[in-house]
Amino acid sequence: MKTVESQLNKLDNKREKDLLRHLVSTSLQYKLWVGFLLLIILIGMFAYFRQLKYGLVVTAMRDYTSWGIYISNFVFFVAISLVGSLFSSILKLNKNEWAKPLTRISEIIAVSAIICAAAIIIVDMGRPDRFFNVIRYFRIQSPIIWDVIIISTYLVVSFLLLYLSILPDLAFCRDKLTELPKWKKRLYRITAINWVHDPKQIMMLQKVTKILAVAVLPVAFAIHTVTSWLFATTWRPGWDSTNLGPYFVSGAFMAGAAIIIIAMYFIRKHLNLKAYIREDHFDKMGKLLVLLSLVYLYFNINEYLGPAFKMVGVEGEHITELFVGKYAPMYWFVQLGGLVLPIVFLLFKGMRKPLPIFIISTFVILGAWFKRFLIVIPSLQHPYLPIQGVDESYLHYNPTWEEWSITFASFAWFLLIITVLIKLFPVIPVEKHDHVSKSNPILNILKNEN
Amino acid sequence: MDDNTNKMDSRRQFIKQISTGGILAATGLGINSLTSCKETSQEKTTLLTTDGKLVQVPNSEIEAMEHLHLGVPPMEARKGIPGKRFVMVVDLSKCKNARKCVQSCDKHHNLTPDRPYIKVLEMKDNENSSPYWMPKKCFHCDNPPCVKVCPVGATFKRTDGIVLVDNERCIGCRFCMAACPYSARVFNWGDPPEGKLDVPYSPETSLPSKKGTVAKCDFCPEMLRDNKLPHCVTACPNGVIYFGDEIDDTVTNGEETVRFSTLLKDKAGYRYMEDLGTKPRVYYLPPVDRLFPFEKENLEISES
Numbered sequence: 001m002k003t004v005e006s007q008l009n010k011l012d013n014k015r016e017k018d019l020l021r022h023l024v025s026t027s028l029q030y031k032l033w034v035g036f037l038l039l040i041i042l043i044g045m046f047a048y049f050r051q052l053k054y055g056l057v058v059t060a061m062r063d064y065t066s067w068g069i070y071i072s073n074f075v076f077f078v079a080i081s082l083v084g085s086l087f088s089s090i091l092k093l094n095k096n097e098w099a100k101p102l103t104r105i106s107e108i109i110a111v112s113a114i115i116c117a118a119a120i121i122i123v124d125m126g127r128p129d130r131f132f133n134v135i136r137y138f139r140i141q142s143p144i145i146w147d148v149i150i151i152s153t154y155l156v157v158s159f160l161l162l163y164l165s166i167l168p169d170l171a172f173c174r175d176k177l178t179e180l181p182k183w184k185k186r187l188y189r190i191t192a193i194n195w196v197h198d199p200k201q202i203m204m205l206q207k208v209t210k211i212l213a214v215a216v217l218p219v220a221f222a223i224h225t226v227t228s229w230l231f232a233t234t235w236r237p238g239w240d241s242t243n244l245g246p247y248f249v250s251g252a253f254m255a256g257a258a259i260i261i262i263a264m265y266f267i268r269k270h271l272n273l274k275a276y277i278r279e280d281h282f283d284k285m286g287k288l289l290v291l292l293s294l295v296y297l298y299f300n301i302n303e304y305l306g307p308a309f310k311m312v313g314v315e316g317e318h319i320t321e322l323f324v325g326k327y328a329p330m331y332w333f334v335q336l337g338g339l340v341l342p343i344v345f346l347l348f349k350g351m352r353k354p355l356p357i358f359i360i361s362t363f364v365i366l367g368a369w370f371k372r373f374l375i376v377i378p379s380l381q382h383p384y385l386p387i388q389g390v391d392e393s394y395l396h397y398n399p400t401w402e403e404w405s406i407t408f409a410s411f412a413w414f415l416l417i418i419t420v421l422i423k424l425f426p427v428i429p430v431e432k433h434d435h436v437s438k439s440n441p442i443l444n445i446l447k448n449e450n
Numbered sequence: 451m452d453d454n455t456n457k458m459d460s461r462r463q464f465i466k467q468i469s470t471g472g473i474l475a476a477t478g479l480g481i482n483s484l485t486s487c488k489e490t491s492q493e494k495t496t497l498l499t500t501d502g503k504l505v506q507v508p509n510s511e512i513e514a515m516e517h518l519h520l521g522v523p524p525m526e527a528r529k530g531i532p533g534k535r536f537v538m539v540v541d542l543s544k545c546k547n548a549r550k551c552v553q554s555c556d557k558h559h560n561l562t563p564d565r566p567y568i569k570v571l572e573m574k575d576n577e578n579s580s581p582y583w584m585p586k587k588c589f590h591c592d593n594p595p596c597v598k599v600c601p602v603g604a605t606f607k608r609t610d611g612i613v614l615v616d617n618e619r620c621i622g623c624r625f626c627m628a629a630c631p632y633s634a635r636v637f638n639w640g641d642p643p644e645g646k647l648d649v650p651y652s653p654e655t656s657l658p659s660k661k662g663t664v665a666k667c668d669f670c671p672e673m674l675r676d677n678k679l680p681h682c683v684t685a686c687p688n689g690v691i692y693f694g695d696e697i698d699d700t701v702t703n704g705e706e707t708v709r710f711s712t713l714l715k716d717k718a719g720y721r722y723m724e725d726l727g728t729k730p731r732v733y734y735l736p737p738v739d740r741l742f743p744f745e746k747e748n749l750e751i752s753e754s
Contacts, residue, residue, distance in 0.1 A: 126664075139603050143625075144623060384631050388571050
């Protein structure tokens, strides 16, 4: 504790102290949280071990419901990962200065989510040992290959965006945090490469960041559109839709905004960053969430109104199942609790205060997860030809404990990656570049092109 | 893995050698002439082993065996039988859900009754129309959605029209199952029921099946190579299933052989869900002038 204080005393101002405190001091709460996550991961790993040993028979998936919560969870994580591009591209290019402190949180979440998405798709494979067949045989006709290409591209771009934005802070940590354990000092020394705040370096960094901010946008749209094509390229009811691409992308942005609000709430509370993540941030995020939800609502209406009006064959059966059948409670929870009511509530200023908007966002995220369940599973249960002459267990899908614990382990991984990244690196940029660019005419030209 | 390739190589060699007809005839004759004098003879016969060695075996040790249809190894299985375009015609007016096709298929593919390749579906197009039985297997489409979506080319279309699965390449992503509009595919969710089956793997027999890979009706190409009909065709007591070659324009149900084009013309043959554009190689003849009344009891009898 003493070293913590002496370390913090060396820093110049309150801002630096506030933003770096959690890097040098480790609370009991943090340890318990990491331990809890590791426990969930361990249980999930045991379940996965069983799956490797006995095969996918330990899941509730069978010949008709051949994709289950692994795939819907995959779609969920891909959706979440889009939030990185929302902040580091859309809001940044539109000069939304208020969103700046949230950019790094969003990039950390994006990287973590896309890693989990990639991992969960391997969990879903019947033969994970043959993963490299995908590269060996690489049939470009297959939408799965498109997804592999775009996910790896997005992973690289997101990682670069995160790393480049963090780079000056790494150098800052290397220079200022001198009383850290050896491995941490070494970490900062290596990861900061040779950053010395040279104007040339800064200019190059800003250029690259700008290029990436533009480049990430089509990649981000593509990643979720291609994921939607995994479904839209088939004839299944509910998937056979030209609306699926924008429907997925808009849903992803909504879920992304909600997860940022949840992250903001926790980070602000546990890292004592009330002065940096302010109430007006929540207010603005609330408005943004309403906007994104309205767009998603629009695509939802497009997705369901046509088929519900026509009620053609299996498409009609599928819609009936969702609206009034077996999946009706989940469907209406998702559509009302996770979409319509949040829009209505968030229109009121009082609801955009930290606690209420945190609760509303939790509902949005829950809705988003179950929405993906509703997209993947009921469609598979309405094939063109009737389901007959198979074992009774093939008719239903109730995920087994193995599936749930692997899914929860994926959430735990997601949170653990975020937790560790936040612990190691300043979550809000310490280094402000504004003064640098103002004093530097070259950079001013770059900045003031609008 | 090494072991596997060795096995395959030696088998390929064997097939090459065996196809030099002379040796085949010699050993064949040897077996036939010697099985009768099994007990007394101390003479030895020279035989060719699978790895190409000539060995001498006492005649008393030689037993005649049923001809095994093994199918060809994975890479060869991709080519198809030259000069053939296989088609199937299912006459719905003759089917009474005897389920012999299902049982025979299950037997030869080592399947359990809860997840057969062939399903006989009870169909009823609308409230007023009368129900009928529809045997359904893989349609071996000419524009197969399953082949299009496979990321590794584990499922493929051959020149003879057959769509097969190579379960030594399949990664178990199950995209083909989602893509198939006819639910033709089954998955080996756990270990295959037969345990360890000691035959060399061939996509043509779909045996032995492997955990974590997809499988489906394969049109029994190992039988077709020997100019024999698929098991479901010969098993059907009512001559429902016709099988043959589009190029020859003949199909047979084992009893009668008819012109494929004439059959389709005379009996208004159609393909199921033509509008999907998958171009199935399985045709149906409508359930008119039924041979049997529609009875559900058949189902229970055959299941008990």
